[in-house]
Structures are given as structure tokens and as C-alpha cells.
Amino acid sequence: MAVKSLNDAVAMQDIARRAGVCKATVSRALNNPQRVSAKTRDKVLEVVAELGYTPNKLASSLRQGRSKHIAVMLPDITNPYFAPVVRSIEQTAMRRGYSVILNDTQDNPDLERTFAAMVHTRQVDGIITNSARIPFDLASVGGDVRRLPPIVNASEFCDLPEIIKVGVNNYQIGKQATEHLLNLGHTRIAALAGPGGLDSSDQRMRGFTDALQQQQLTVNTNWVYHGDYSMASGDLGARALMQWRERPTAIFCFGDLAAFGALHALRELGYQVPQDISVISVDGIALGEYTSPPLTTVAQPLEQIGSTAATLLIDLIEGERPPSNENVLAHRLIIRKSTGKPA
Amino acid sequence: MAVKSLNDAVAMQDIARRAGVCKATVSRALNNPQRVSAKTRDKVLEVVAELGYTPNKLASSLRQGRSKHIAVMLPDITNPYFAPVVRSIEQTAMRRGYSVILNDTQDNPDLERTFAAMVHTRQVDGIITNSARIPFDLASVGGDVRRLPPIVNASEFCDLPEIIKVGVNNYQIGKQATEHLLNLGHTRIAALAGPGGLDSSDQRMRGFTDALQQQQLTVNTNWVYHGDYSMASGDLGARALMQWRERPTAIFCFGDLAAFGALHALRELGYQVPQDISVISVDGIALGEYTSPPLTTVAQPLEQIGSTAATLLIDLIEGERPPSNENVLAHRLIIRKSTGKPA
DNA sequence: ATAAAGAATGTAACCCATTTCATCAAACCA
DNA sequence: TGGTTTGATGAAATGGGTTACATTCTTTAT
Structure with missing residues (x-):
């Protein structure tokens, strides 16, 4: 049935064995290099390179309780308004080590809820939504909005003051x-x-x-x-x-x-x-x-809306509350040819 | 530092304890209901509802060796050509229980490679790419394309015959x-x-x-x-x-x-x-x-390109090879107002 | 020279669900 | 009724990292 992923074989344990150290040391060599002696570190990295090892992020996520995924919910990716926002979110997220899971809700509350459930299943650490509906079942958090998982509301605002918003005036x-x-x-x-x-x-x-x-x-x-x-x-x-x-x-x-x-x-x-x-x-x-x-x-400022939203969300995930919940970005009148004096 | 997600507490073990059964039974009640007696099943489901339990998908993915994530790589989500394709991929994937990780490569080989690396670490189950460049470092798979994770090449074709393609003539x-x-x-x-x-x-x-x-x-x-x-x-x-x-x-x-x-x-x-x-x-x-x-x-047929690509990829992930590697979909001439007889 | 502090490393528990294998009971058959 | 198949359930291993704590080896300070 399910095809096993291929170059699995090599896990941290294999590196450890081959390098003559324990798993913990390998982990440290990779994530906290300064906590390991230069000699050991080099040896570990050498073996890592030799065996072509890549750490399994699922395992890491499971242990650490964060997936480094964020979800982006928007009503319609087909709308040219959203595309640059999403692109910018994706770039910002990637730079900070997060991946973006996309969800086109088609403005359908059911789909929004389904997707929102992903937060509970730990697949995502936070959500950026372009919908005025914040889909999380408030009942499940005892009506306490502060217990909601990290959410940033972009472009279109819900009326919960506790939710962080980024958009224009x-x-x-x-x-x-x-x-x-x-x-x-x-x-x-x-x-x-x-x-x-x-x-x-x-x-x-x-x-x-x-x-x-x-x-x-x-x-x-x-x-x-x-x-x-x-x-x-x-x-x-x-x-x-x-x-x-x-x-x-x-x-x-x-x-x-x-x-x-x-x-x-x-x-x-x-x-x-x-x-x-x-x-x-x-x-x-x-x-x-x-x-x-x-x-x-x-x-x-579409790109800026995206990057700001992503930055705020990731800050929030990592424990940094923004100075304000209302982040208003500057708009700009562009005069082209479709307006003129009345006849 | 990292904020611990909120309603963590309740895990499968808690359900098991409360329902007076073991974890394995809870797992079965949830995933293979027919393999559990009606009585036990009801009891388990009742406790699940009562405690508001949602299974941790990371753990499940780790154990099962598949993340139920697929990655979509495309040069520019801002291009109105790709948006409907992506939307359709997302819908199809969602229907089949997969989430879509988006990557806007900006046609930049470096970004493509960076992202491709993610595929390994994130345990992405497969990839849909709209680039003619199949970015995986072939060296890392010993030059053997068959060792790559499932890939479907949409819209724009690479020249590897082993790769499944979907597009137009x-x-x-x-x-x-x-x-x-x-x-x-x-x-x-x-x-x-x-x-x-x-x-x-x-x-x-x-x-x-x-x-x-x-x-x-x-x-x-x-x-x-x-x-x-x-x-x-x-x-x-x-x-x-x-x-x-x-x-x-x-x-x-x-x-x-x-x-x-x-x-x-x-x-x-x-x-x-x-x-x-x-x-x-x-x-x-x-x-x-x-x-x-x-x-x-x-x-x-943009939607169809997306849905076909997603279907083929997921079939492939689940072990079903398509009848052909070349999937050509029908195009259609739409005559509007920009063409006419020459002066 | 020696105790105390610090650095490096190892051990083992842990995250949480899935799955194999074993166990036990109930149903089935001759 | 003894033996077997079938079904339900539990115990424990598993997946692959991370991390608290213990241990060992260096330094540094006295």
C-alpha cells in the first residue's frame, strides 16, 4: 500500500554509531554546535555529510511541540489581490524557517472550520486569515479569546479586539x-x-x-x-x-x-x-x-501586508507580543488614466 | 520562549484511561471502527467528545512515515495562470486528506533547491512542480530518478521520461x-x-x-x-x-x-x-x-490540470501508478473580440 | 595540589499515535 | 465436549528526534 519514503534508512542513531558518540551529541552538534567540542562536531558533521543525513522534522516537531508550519486561509487565491500577499507571506515565513500551508476557503465557513482544526492537530503553529470570520470554536476555549492559538487577521478584520490585525485604513x-x-x-x-x-x-x-x-x-x-x-x-x-x-x-x-x-x-x-x-x-x-x-x-501595500502578517504571527508563535494589535499600513493613491475632469 | 500550545493535556492515553481501555483500542476505535466492539467504540467516542480530543497528527505521521503533505512548487503564484491550478490542487488534496505546502520559487534555482531540501526534512509525501527544472539533487539519490519522492510535473515539462506529466498539447x-x-x-x-x-x-x-x-x-x-x-x-x-x-x-x-x-x-x-x-x-x-x-x-483547462496533477500524485503516493506518464488534457479555443478579419 | 566550577558527553525518559504480537474469550465444528 | 477458528483487547515496541539529569573530564581558582 503506502510507499515507504526512500532514503529513510539513515537516522540520527546511525550517525551516532558511526561517529562513535551518542544520539544526544549528534543532536547537539547539529542544533547547538557551540555546546559540543570542535573535534566531535567536525566528526559528526563529516559523518552527516558522508551518509547524506537529513533530520526528520516530524520527529523534531513532535518532541518540541511545534511544527514550524503556518496556515494561510484566504477566500480565493484566484483573486489577484491575495496572490501577492500570499507570496510575501511565504517568503517571509521561509526566511524564518516556517513553511506555509495554503487553504482556499472559498469563503465557506465549513471549510474554514475544517482547516482551523489543523491547529488542534498540531499541524500548524498559527494561522493568518483574510476572513472576518475567526473560525475557532470559541466554546472550545471556554469563551476566552486569549486562549486561542496564534492568529493574525490580515486585510479583512474580525471584531475581536484581542486578535492581531494588519491592514490598511x-x-x-x-x-x-x-x-x-x-x-x-x-x-x-x-x-x-x-x-x-x-x-x-x-x-x-x-x-x-x-x-x-x-x-x-x-x-x-x-x-x-x-x-x-x-x-x-x-x-x-x-x-x-x-x-x-x-x-x-x-x-x-x-x-x-x-x-x-x-x-x-x-x-x-x-x-x-x-x-x-x-x-x-x-x-x-x-x-x-x-x-x-x-x-x-x-x-x-500588498507585499507589506503579507510580510507584516507573517512576521507578527511568527513573533507571536515564538512568544513575542506585538506592541499593538492594530497594524495599519500606508496606502498610496496611484493616478493613472481612468480619472479625469467631468465633461 | 516557545509558547506551548494550549489544550495540550488531552492525549490518547487520557482517553484510554477514562474509557477503561488501552491506547491501542482507542486508536483502533478511531481509525478502524469495525475492528472494535460496538460497546467499546461508543464508549471511546463518548469520552473523545467529552474531553474534546483531537489526535496529534505529527505523532501519527511520524509513526506512519507519511505526512499527508504535498508540496506545490511554482514560479509565481502572482501569475493568474497558476492561481486556479493551485486552488484546484488544494481542493483535490484536501478532499483526499492531504495538505498543500506552497512554494513560490520565483524561478530561482537556489530557492527551488532550498525548498526541495525541505521535502526531505519535512517528510513531504510528494511534489507537484510547474517548473521544467526538477530540482532534486540527483547526486543525492545516486543518480537514480526512481529514488526520488513522487513528483508530478504540471504545465511545464522537464525531460525526464520517468516523471509523470500533466498538461496540454x-x-x-x-x-x-x-x-x-x-x-x-x-x-x-x-x-x-x-x-x-x-x-x-x-x-x-x-x-x-x-x-x-x-x-x-x-x-x-x-x-x-x-x-x-x-x-x-x-x-x-x-x-x-x-x-x-x-x-x-x-x-x-x-x-x-x-x-x-x-x-x-x-x-x-x-x-x-x-x-x-x-x-x-x-x-x-x-x-x-x-x-x-x-x-x-x-x-x-486550468482547474483540470490542478485536479489531475493532485490526483495522480496522491495515487502515486498511495502506490498506484498511472497508466501513462504523459497526461494530455484538452484545450479549447475561445473566440472573443480581439480577433477579426484583416483590414 | 585540590576543591570547585565548567565543559563535554552519555543515559534514558519523553513527545504521541500506530502496529505487531500475544492473550483471552466467545463462537463454531465435528 | 475437546479442538479450532474468529474476534476483541492489551502489552510493548516503534518511529526519530530532544532534553533533563547524571557522569566524566577539564579548567580555573586557591
């Missing part, structure tokens, strides 16, 4: 994106928002509303469409927003993908961007540079 | 893409190829050449540009191709990303697609539906 993002449009002279601005109730979307909406109000403008509810950040919903949303008798001159998309969909719809409907209508969005994914027209967007 | 893809352009009446066709020497690119180029020759056309070397499949190289390549006095009326991009770059360049240069120039490409990534204009492309 979505309120400011919403405000700045809107202000960019206002500064260009737009007054009829639509919002192609994300799901209501989702923190990132709600915050951006607040920023949107406040920015308008500072110019004595109010939100036209006809011009607010709640999608799900996807291209398809951006397409649909843009069509919905443009159907009204009184049309907006600018659309603030709450995500780049939705903006791609919107650009597509607007083109099909025969509008020129930005001549007929401006489009701005949020995220700063790489594709935005190549759309037609290239997309003006408030970029999130 | 790139020659046919190249041919069909070209034929589509020929059928529309194009005779001046450029190729925005991938790196020379890379199997996928070379095969598509063969298909391209053969399709042209069947129409008594020859390849104009001015109209062949070798990029690296990236958007940036597509942009550059398109500009290079359009600089000649005699210009092509169609460009065959060897990858969707390059096509995005090409569309961007063509737009900037003032060409209308497809009125002035047609663009076709390969991959069928989701974004292609939303470009301007939507991209005609030969789609690869």
Missing part, C-alpha cells in the same frame, strides 16, 4: 479616493461598493460619505451599488448605476476587480473612460497598470 | 491559434513567444510554424519576439513587432498575460484591436473576458 482610503474625484470637479459620484456588513466596505463607504459631506454633497442612494468585489459584480454594478436617468460622472469602485468589470461594462455601453465617466478604485493590483485605460487606484 | 495549441488567424484571412502574423528553450514556448512555435507552412507561408523572423510571458514583456514585444516598416496584421501571443501587455501597447500606439490588428493568445485566464477588447484565446 479603509476609512481614509474611501475618503481619499472620493476626494480625488471631488478635486477633479466631480459632484455626481457613484459608489460600487462591496458587501454591506463587511468591514472593509463599510469603512470605505464611511469615507466616501464623509468626503461628500465635507463638500455639502449627499449620497444619492441610486448611485450606490453593493456587489461582492468580483469582476462580474463590477460589470453588473456599472450597468445598474448607468441605467438611471440622471447619471453619475464618476464611479468609485471599492476594489480593482470590480473596476475591471465596470470598465468592461462601460466600454460595452459605449462610454469613454475618463472622458464620459471617471473610474477610481482600491487595491493596486498589478493588472491595473494594463487595463484600458490604466486604472487610477488607491494601492494597498 | 502545446504544439496543437500553437497550430490551432495560428489556424484561427489564417482562417480569418491573415497572412502577416507575428508571434510574441515565450523564452526559447522552454518546452511550452518551443512547442507552440512549432505549431505556429507548421500552420503557416501548410498555407505556404514562412515565418518572418522580424515578427518573432521572445519574451518571458509577462505583461511587461508583452508590452515591449508588441512595440517591437509594430516598429517594422512592414507590419503584421495579427499577433499570436503565447500567453494571456503577454497579450494583456500587448493590448496595452497597441492601444497606446493608437491601433484598434481587432480592426487594425488581431490578437490571439493562450491560457484562458479569467481576466481575458474583461480586457478591452475581450481576448480570443486558446484556453487551458
Whole structure:
């Protein structure tokens, strides 16, 4: 049945025998070289090289009670927003000696829970999640959040204050994106928002509303469409927003993908961007540079979100609490060709 | 230092004690329920539920000599081509009880090797790689490929016949893409190829050449540009191709990303697609539906590549050799708006 | 020179589940 | 009814490291 892994044979005991020392010494020579005499160390390392020995990390993990694996949960790896985050997590983790186990939850709570169980089975030392749902069964920790295993919440926030979070200031993002449009002279601005109730979307909406109000403008509810950040919903949303008798001159998309969909719809409907209508969005994914027209967007520091999340999580695993639970990283408005003065 | 995981305490021994049986019986009750009397089984399961026991998978893996982890190596998770493949691998693996360890090698042989080393120490049961480089130090296995852990080579092929491969017929893809352009009446066709020497690119180029020759056309070397499949190289390549006095009326991009770059360049240069120039490409990534204009492309069955690769690998791990080492999946021409008759 | 401190190494327990082998009881057969 | 097969369970070895503790060999200090 199960094929036995191959170059097993050689274990620590074999090295020990051949080097004329005991297992413990081999272990020390490998992990705490300074705790072993130079002579012994050299001899051990020589035998290790000779026999091509690689320590079995499972055994080590079992004994030490930590696997040096971290899990990354995200709703959809296919989303270009997440890919750079994951890549950066992976790089950071690898540098610190951790491997990344990937889990695409498809935003399915059941899958999230299944995966979360991995923490209990000791397969992973901690989790980075991009979901607002923290899937751990609170009951199992007696309702005490502090007893949860290390978790870092990236990009999208849950409402447990005890959980460490890393992301951007979505309120400011919403405000700045809107202000960019206002500064260009737009007054009829639509919002192609994300799901209501989702923190990132709600915050951006607040920023949107406040920015308008500072110019004595109010939100036209006809011009607010709640999608799900996807291209398809951006397409649909843009069509919905443009159907009204009184049309907006600018659309603030709450995500780049939705903006791609919107650009597509607007083109099909025969509008020129930005001549007929401006489009701005949020995220700063790489594709935005190549759309037609290239997309003006408030970029999130995706790599930095990933590396920060990984660093915080690993610090946490290794016993170092971060100074703050809220880690807000800087966003950046990138002005390209999809926004302009209103006609 | 290292924080001890929390609800440790409860191990199999605890269940055993509490249920009045021995560890072995608990293990059997959990893994081979039919090998235990109904009464004992119920009692054990009851105690398991009561104490909230979850088996330590590290221990189990150590004992059984298999970790139920598979590693996925790919050059860049940020590439929209790979994301669906990875997602599909992950889903398939999860369904079969395996976790996926992700490694973004950035096409860096050193990183690949580093990671490959991990495979030994982490006791990863198998590997799916999207690189033509099989990074395992052959010396370490005495030059004997059969001693490598199970590997499946997806998308991009190495030249070891012993390695299982899953992917598409790139020659046919190249041919069909070209034929589509020929059928529309194009005779001046450029190729925005991938790196020379890379199997996928070379095969598509063969298909391209053969399709042209069947129409008594020859390849104009001015109209062949070798990029690296990236958007940036597509942009550059398109500009290079359009600089000649005699210009092509169609460009065959060897990858969707390059096509995005090409569309961007063509737009900037003032060409209308497809009125002035047609663009076709390969991959069928989701974004292609939303470009301007939507991209005609030969789609690869990305999900299927992933699921097939995962299935083959896990079968292999569990001792089942596939009928063939070459698993070629069907591609599909998707005609959208980026190709048309020549002016 | 010698006790005390320190460094190097060995012994054995430990992490926790799986699995072989032995044991014992119940069911089956002639 | 004695002998055998079958089924349930337990004892103990196992996988491969790590580490607390014990022991031995050096140094250093007096």
C-alpha cells in the first residue's frame, strides 16, 4: 500500500554509531554546535555529510511541540489581490524557517472550520486569515479569546479586539479616493461598493460619505451599488448605476476587480473612460497598470501586508507580543488614466 | 520562549484511561471502527467528545512515515495562470486528506533547491512542480530518478521520461491559434513567444510554424519576439513587432498575460484591436473576458490540470501508478473580440 | 595540589499515535 | 465436549528526534 519514503534508512542513531558518540551529541552538534567540542562536531558533521543525513522534522516537531508550519486561509487565491500577499507571506515565513500551508476557503465557513482544526492537530503553529470570520470554536476555549492559538487577521478584520490585525485604513482610503474625484470637479459620484456588513466596505463607504459631506454633497442612494468585489459584480454594478436617468460622472469602485468589470461594462455601453465617466478604485493590483485605460487606484501595500502578517504571527508563535494589535499600513493613491475632469 | 500550545493535556492515553481501555483500542476505535466492539467504540467516542480530543497528527505521521503533505512548487503564484491550478490542487488534496505546502520559487534555482531540501526534512509525501527544472539533487539519490519522492510535473515539462506529466498539447495549441488567424484571412502574423528553450514556448512555435507552412507561408523572423510571458514583456514585444516598416496584421501571443501587455501597447500606439490588428493568445485566464477588447484565446483547462496533477500524485503516493506518464488534457479555443478579419 | 566550577558527553525518559504480537474469550465444528 | 477458528483487547515496541539529569573530564581558582 503506502510507499515507504526512500532514503529513510539513515537516522540520527546511525550517525551516532558511526561517529562513535551518542544520539544526544549528534543532536547537539547539529542544533547547538557551540555546546559540543570542535573535534566531535567536525566528526559528526563529516559523518552527516558522508551518509547524506537529513533530520526528520516530524520527529523534531513532535518532541518540541511545534511544527514550524503556518496556515494561510484566504477566500480565493484566484483573486489577484491575495496572490501577492500570499507570496510575501511565504517568503517571509521561509526566511524564518516556517513553511506555509495554503487553504482556499472559498469563503465557506465549513471549510474554514475544517482547516482551523489543523491547529488542534498540531499541524500548524498559527494561522493568518483574510476572513472576518475567526473560525475557532470559541466554546472550545471556554469563551476566552486569549486562549486561542496564534492568529493574525490580515486585510479583512474580525471584531475581536484581542486578535492581531494588519491592514490598511479603509476609512481614509474611501475618503481619499472620493476626494480625488471631488478635486477633479466631480459632484455626481457613484459608489460600487462591496458587501454591506463587511468591514472593509463599510469603512470605505464611511469615507466616501464623509468626503461628500465635507463638500455639502449627499449620497444619492441610486448611485450606490453593493456587489461582492468580483469582476462580474463590477460589470453588473456599472450597468445598474448607468441605467438611471440622471447619471453619475464618476464611479468609485471599492476594489480593482470590480473596476475591471465596470470598465468592461462601460466600454460595452459605449462610454469613454475618463472622458464620459471617471473610474477610481482600491487595491493596486498589478493588472491595473494594463487595463484600458490604466486604472487610477488607491494601492494597498500588498507585499507589506503579507510580510507584516507573517512576521507578527511568527513573533507571536515564538512568544513575542506585538506592541499593538492594530497594524495599519500606508496606502498610496496611484493616478493613472481612468480619472479625469467631468465633461 | 516557545509558547506551548494550549489544550495540550488531552492525549490518547487520557482517553484510554477514562474509557477503561488501552491506547491501542482507542486508536483502533478511531481509525478502524469495525475492528472494535460496538460497546467499546461508543464508549471511546463518548469520552473523545467529552474531553474534546483531537489526535496529534505529527505523532501519527511520524509513526506512519507519511505526512499527508504535498508540496506545490511554482514560479509565481502572482501569475493568474497558476492561481486556479493551485486552488484546484488544494481542493483535490484536501478532499483526499492531504495538505498543500506552497512554494513560490520565483524561478530561482537556489530557492527551488532550498525548498526541495525541505521535502526531505519535512517528510513531504510528494511534489507537484510547474517548473521544467526538477530540482532534486540527483547526486543525492545516486543518480537514480526512481529514488526520488513522487513528483508530478504540471504545465511545464522537464525531460525526464520517468516523471509523470500533466498538461496540454502545446504544439496543437500553437497550430490551432495560428489556424484561427489564417482562417480569418491573415497572412502577416507575428508571434510574441515565450523564452526559447522552454518546452511550452518551443512547442507552440512549432505549431505556429507548421500552420503557416501548410498555407505556404514562412515565418518572418522580424515578427518573432521572445519574451518571458509577462505583461511587461508583452508590452515591449508588441512595440517591437509594430516598429517594422512592414507590419503584421495579427499577433499570436503565447500567453494571456503577454497579450494583456500587448493590448496595452497597441492601444497606446493608437491601433484598434481587432480592426487594425488581431490578437490571439493562450491560457484562458479569467481576466481575458474583461480586457478591452475581450481576448480570443486558446484556453487551458486550468482547474483540470490542478485536479489531475493532485490526483495522480496522491495515487502515486498511495502506490498506484498511472497508466501513462504523459497526461494530455484538452484545450479549447475561445473566440472573443480581439480577433477579426484583416483590414 | 585540590576543591570547585565548567565543559563535554552519555543515559534514558519523553513527545504521541500506530502496529505487531500475544492473550483471552466467545463462537463454531465435528 | 475437546479442538479450532474468529474476534476483541492489551502489552510493548516503534518511529526519530530532544532534553533533563547524571557522569566524566577539564579548567580555573586557591
